Amino acid sequence: MQLVLERRAERSTLIAIASPLLAIVLTLITMSVLVAIMGKSPLAALWVYFIEPLTDPYSLQELAVKASPLVMIAVGLSLCYLANVWNIGAEGQFIVGAVTGSWLAVVTNGTDAGPWVLPAMLVLGAVGGALYALIPAICKVRFGASEILTSLMLVYVADLLMDYLVRGPWRDPKGMNFPTTAEFDPVATMPLLVDGSRLHAGALLALIVVLAAAVMLGRTIKGFEIRVVGAAPKAARFAGFNANQLVLFTFAVSGALAGLAGIIEVAGPVGHLQPGISPGYGFTAIIVAFLGRLNPIGILVAGLFLALTFIGGEGAQISMKLPLDLTKVFQGILLFYVLACDSMILYRIRLVGSSRKAAHGSV
Amino acid sequence: MKKLLIVAAVALTAAAANFSASAAEKLKIGFVYVGPVGDFGWTYQHEVGRQAIVKEFGDKIETTYLENVSEGPDSERSIEQLARTGHQLIFTTSFGFMDPTVKVAKKYPKIKFEHSTGYKRAENLGTYSGKFYEGRYIQGMIAAKMSKTGVLGYIGSFPIPEVIAGINATMLGAQTVNPNIKVKIIWVNTWFDPGKEADAAKALIDQGTDVIMQHTDSPAAMQIAAQRGIYAFGQDSDMSKFGPKTQLTAIINNWAPYYVRQVKAALDGKWKADDTWDGLKEKMVMMAPYTNMPDDVKKMAMDTEAAIIAGTLHPFKCPIVDQTGKTVECKGGTHLDAGQILGMNFYVKGVDDKIPGK
Amino acid sequence: MGLFEAIVLSVIAASTPLLLAAAGELVVERAGVLNLGAEGMMIMGAACGFAGAWLTGSTFVGALFGIVAGVALSAVFAVLTLGLAVNQVATGLALTILGVGLSGLIGAGFVGEKITPAVHLYIPMLTDLPVIGRILFGQDAFVYFSILLIAAIWWFLYRTRAGLVLRAIGDNHTSAHALGYPVLKVRFLAVLFGGGCAGLGGAYLPLAYTPFFIPGMTAGRGWIALALVVFASWRPLRLVAGAYLFGAVSILQLHAQGAGLGIPSQLMSSLPYLATVIVLVLISRTRASAGSAAPASLGMVFVPDR
Numbered sequence A: 001m002q003l004v005l006e007r008r009a010e011r012s013t014l015i016a017i018a019s020p021l022l023a024i025v026l027t028l029i030t031m032s033v034l035v036a037i038m039g040k041s042p043l044a045a046l047w048v049y050f051i052e053p054l055t056d057p058y059s060l061q062e063l064a065v066k067a068s069p070l071v072m073i074a075v076g077l078s079l080c081y082l083a084n085v086w087n088i089g090a091e092g093q094f095i096v097g098a099v100t101g102s103w104l105a106v107v108t109n110g111t112d113a114g115p116w117v118l119p120a121m122l123v124l125g126a127v128g129g130a131l132y133a134l135i136p137a138i139c140k141v142r143f144g145a146s147e148i149l150t151s152l153m154l155v156y157v158a159d160l161l162m163d164y165l166v167r168g169p170w171r172d173p174k175g176m177n178f179p180t181t182a183e184f185d186p187v188a189t190m191p192l193l194v195d196g197s198r199l200h201a202g203a204l205l206a207l208i209v210v211l212a213a214a215v216m217l218g219r220t221i222k223g224f225e226i227r228v229v230g231a232a233p234k235a236a237r238f239a240g241f242n243a244n245q246l247v248l249f250t251f252a253v254s255g256a257l258a259g260l261a262g263i264i265e266v267a268g269p270v271g272h273l274q275p276g277i278s279p280g281y282g283f284t285a286i287i288v289a290f291l292g293r294l295n296p297i298g299i300l301v302a303g304l305f306l307a308l309t310f311i312g313g314e315g316a317q318i319s320m321k322l323p324l325d326l327t328k329v330f331q332g333i334l335l336f337y338v339l340a341c342d343s344m345i346l347y348r349i350r351l352v353g354s355s356r357k358a359a360h361g362s363v
Numbered sequence B: 001m002k003k004l005l006i007v008a009a010v011a012l013t014a015a016a017a018n019f020s021a022s023a024a025e026k027l028k029i030g031f032v033y034v035g036p037v038g039d040f041g042w043t044y045q046h047e048v049g050r051q052a053i054v055k056e057f058g059d060k061i062e063t064t065y066l067e068n069v070s071e072g073p074d075s076e077r078s079i080e081q082l083a084r085t086g087h088q089l090i091f092t093t094s095f096g097f098m099d100p101t102v103k104v105a106k107k108y109p110k111i112k113f114e115h116s117t118g119y120k121r122a123e124n125l126g127t128y129s130g131k132f133y134e135g136r137y138i139q140g141m142i143a144a145k146m147s148k149t150g151v152l153g154y155i156g157s158f159p160i161p162e163v164i165a166g167i168n169a170t171m172l173g174a175q176t177v178n179p180n181i182k183v184k185i186i187w188v189n190t191w192f193d194p195g196k197e198a199d200a201a202k203a204l205i206d207q208g209t210d211v212i213m214q215h216t217d218s219p220a221a222m223q224i225a226a227q228r229g230i231y232a233f234g235q236d237s238d239m240s241k242f243g244p245k246t247q248l249t250a251i252i253n254n255w256a257p258y259y260v261r262q263v264k265a266a267l268d269g270k271w272k273a274d275d276t277w278d279g280l281k282e283k284m285v286m287m288a289p290y291t292n293m294p295d296d297v298k299k300m301a302m303d304t305e306a307a308i309i310a311g312t313l314h315p316f317k318c319p320i321v322d323q324t325g326k327t328v329e330c331k332g333g334t335h336l337d338a339g340q341i342l343g344m345n346f347y348v349k350g351v352d353d354k355i356p357g358k
Numbered sequence C: 001m002g003l004f005e006a007i008v009l010s011v012i013a014a015s016t017p018l019l020l021a022a023a024g025e026l027v028v029e030r031a032g033v034l035n036l037g038a039e040g041m042m043i044m045g046a047a048c049g050f051a052g053a054w055l056t057g058s059t060f061v062g063a064l065f066g067i068v069a070g071v072a073l074s075a076v077f078a079v080l081t082l083g084l085a086v087n088q089v090a091t092g093l094a095l096t097i098l099g100v101g102l103s104g105l106i107g108a109g110f111v112g113e114k115i116t117p118a119v120h121l122y123i124p125m126l127t128d129l130p131v132i133g134r135i136l137f138g139q140d141a142f143v144y145f146s147i148l149l150i151a152a153i154w155w156f157l158y159r160t161r162a163g164l165v166l167r168a169i170g171d172n173h174t175s176a177h178a179l180g181y182p183v184l185k186v187r188f189l190a191v192l193f194g195g196g197c198a199g200l201g202g203a204y205l206p207l208a209y210t211p212f213f214i215p216g217m218t219a220g221r222g223w224i225a226l227a228l229v230v231f232a233s234w235r236p237l238r239l240v241a242g243a244y245l246f247g248a249v250s251i252l253q254l255h256a257q258g259a260g261l262g263i264p265s266q267l268m269s270s271l272p273y274l275a276t277v278i279v280l281v282l283i284s285r286t287r288a289s290a291g292s293a294a295p296a297s298l299g300m301v302f303v304p305d306r
Helices: A013-037 A042-054 A057-082 A090-107 A117-143 A147-167 A202-219 A221-231 A233-238 A243-270 A281-291 A296-320 A325-346 A354-360 B002-018 B042-060 B074-084 B095-107 B132-146 B161-177 B194-206 B220-228 B256-268 B295-310 B338-342 C003-030 C038-056 C059-083 C088-110 C132-137 C141-159 C161-171 C173-178 C183-209 C221-231 C236-258 C265-285
Strands: A002-007 A347-352 B027-032 B061-066 B089-092 B112-116 B125-130 B151-156 B182-187 B211-214 B231-236 B247-253 B275-278 B285-287
Touching (some): A013 A042, A013 A325, A042 A296, A057 A090, A057 A202, A057 A281, A057 A296, A057 B074, A090 A147, A090 A243, A090 A281, A117 A147, A117 C265, A147 C265, A202 A221, A202 A243, A202 A296, A221 A233, A221 A243, A233 A243, A243 A281, A281 A296, A281 C088, A296 A325, A296 B061, A325 A347, A325 C059, B027 B042, B027 B074, B027 B256, B042 B061, B042 B231, B042 B256, B061 B074, B074 B089, B089 B095, B089 B256, B095 B112, B095 B125, B132 B151, B132 B161, B132 B211, B132 B285, B132 B295, B151 B161, B151 B194, B161 B182, B161 B338, B182 B194, B194 B211, B194 B220, B194 C003, B194 C183, B194 C236, B211 B220, B220 B231, C003 C038, C003 C132, C003 C141, C003 C161, C003 C221, C003 C236, C038 C059, C038 C221, C059 C088, C141 C161, C141 C183, C141 C236, C161 C173, C161 C183, C183 C221, C221 C265
Parallel strands (some): B089 B112, B112 B125, B125 B275
Antiparallel strands (some): B247 B285
16 A cells, blocks of 8 residues: 555645645644744744735835745745746846946946936946856856756856955945945935835836736746646647747846845845845745746745744744744745645545555665 | 634734834843854953953843844844844944945944944944054063064964054064064965965964964864964954964954943943043053063063053054155054054055955 | 865865765755755754754754654755645745744744764774874764765775665656656655755754754755756766865865955955866756767656656
8 A cells, every 4th residue: 555646637626725724724833832942932933924924014015025035936936836947046136136226326336426327336236147147048048057056056156246346346445344345325225105114116116016016927828838848848839829929038037136136125125236135135035936837827926925934933932032043944844835735736635545556666 | 724823813913023123121232243252362351351241231232233244234233123123232343344435434323332442433333453462572572582483473364454453563563582583474365264364374384384373263273273283363252262272472353442432432421432541551452461472471471461551561662664664654643543543554664475355 | 283184174064065965965956856945945944953862962853853864854945846846946935934934933942052072983002103194093973874884885886786776766757757766755765864964964064063053053054055056067976076166165265365465355265166066067068079068867757757
């Protein structure tokens, strides 16, 4: 007797709907057990993590601030993943976008430049991210090199490049030799949506990106091509869709979005370029993309949810002395459960008798 | 099922009620740490300070600390969360928290903020730091005495003025013992990375240095020095546990008296934003016991310490000559003034290296 | 000790954790599975390894704890990707995040403690030989084990039938399945093996390199191990060269600073990664002629048809 995985004849819509809920419930149960082992009250932890951040405007604004870059990057990644192209280097594209956009802020710093600066920075950021993403894309299309590994390696290169710039040529001359650029001028800063909070226009841009992606995937030829190339490559070839071109396209778009998120983050909440501008957004966005099932609206929800766990985790550190590491554990477990439950959409588990096993030989 | 829901609702409400507790009479004090409290270095010493105020003021205060807060945009939220949850006095303990602290302090003018090793202040934002260079001067003298190769090894974190001043003070002290003393500097570009610090220590030792000093926060270098039978100095706290036969002394960041002072002022309603820069005299900087050295070296160190405390000896007494041979302008009369030390951006004569990024 | 000897010793120490983790991952990828969770498994190995050594006073027990931690974590990965046919990239990343977080929780209580580091071999006469003495005869058990491990992996992959089967599965799991090879079982064992190696590589850090535990002490070495496997074109002997090369760059960069050479440290630090990208491009181009490219089924989901 053994358990085997069997492909279903067709997708189970029941499971497709129930899966994320089931995953969340399973995660909450596992987390409660973990918190109980650590000697704290599971109910209190659940409250602080998930409900408390929703109870006041400040936390809600912070939620949007934290979720915006995640959602923006994840939407871009979802385009790649739908096309079966694995961009793991979003973190690097984020950083390069931040760098290229910051260049303009640094060279115009202190001069009386006009309001064209910020939009130009955003464009530069997007272009920078797109170009950086095209490197692994071209390596894949021209040379067949694995984009997973090339894009990943380039993350380190991007990080070191930025490190070099802020410690050397771009360092703020008045900054006491600390590795940071000068504070960006107001024309180079993201406008705030709500005075007194950190909620900036980046949140709106993220929403626009979500809607644009939803439209593109659902209603344009390009979107159709992307989905078909990923789901049925042979059919795509037959239909004349150029897979290589789509690799370049999806990488460029996702790089642009990651780069845009990068410069927005730097021109918004941070206000200058320094090492450590990204607490791993590029990698967290991969989780968001999967949690959102590679669907723009789903990613919006997933991004907000994950941001909730970050903010809830910080609140838990203050009020319950729960370590921040618990948030990472939570996110990892959540992703595990979501992936596992999602697999049940396409497959089912069956108990198979030994007689059948003997008939089929090995495995 | 219904009963279960009711129980759950009650439980949730009860749990929630716990977290809307008002600040009441206790003074709530928050600490934001950049690293883990067990790092045995920078954050550890701040934590020691926090425990001191807990002991001193008992029921009158309630403290919270956040550790491992990275210096990026998230730190602003952590600081603000402390402000929003009723903490009236907040200490942010790393340079990288400066701008976030400034922003939050602006939003909450009624809350008192203190930022360590920073230079931006406000009506409700004070800064505090230690005159660590005083300890470096003493260490330089000891190192020159104990070194046989005449080359000191220095593990630098970032080429910021505090670190540069530390190197300079070390060299100036060493030069009083051995005018031809040399130093090799390796920049690890981090405050805390035991692996890198260990590698840097090994590289320095392999290149012929025989006394190791560091401006990084982990005991890794001390541990390597112990392995190789070389002398070393501890940093932030007494690291003799990691090198009982190796540590000559250590510069100990003693924040406790300062924290006690500030909390008392806050409790008495007398707190004001200040710029505190204390050293050996006020015991913000302390030297670990002088060990593993001959008695005459120990006496020299103790005499020097006493002289600095008495004010008769200043590590940066003029004339100071920089690397290019130029005499540095002496703005403090007989010694460099605070501004020059806090913004120090040059090496003194005798340092062969170049400041990175200059 | 001469400078050359000293540098070689430092390089060996820096390279060993990379070699251990990469060796395991090489086997996993040769079987056709891409486990991106190396960083998570390594840091768990470090936390549990230190815990084991601290609790029992024995480095060996610590190493065992580290291996078990790696195996346990990789088992979760195996169940998901092999049992439930879940996407390997996503699962590997989830594993990394989980591992980093969990290790922080476990290790938190041990920060600030110290243990006795692993002992180094000492054979009178041999270890005292100039230059090569300590390099060859003065290492700790981890270093010798890492060399033996690579040798064993090489022999397994190229000189045993089981190794041939594993490679066949990695190259074409459909054909392998048709031939009756137990694809899932072999992959499962390979993943567990890889997890154990990663855990051991991580345990090396607090047990031998710097004898205390700090959260996050692997500092990205798991990702470097992944790069190493590609850099070595999935061949064990090249892996040794690659690991020592990567270790050498990180050590020499520090020496260059100490010696006063003016090369920006970031440039030197980025060389291994740039080199990996270049190698990837080169070997993929010559795929047809050299045949030394990635296992063709790497990362692809396999569900046996019934």
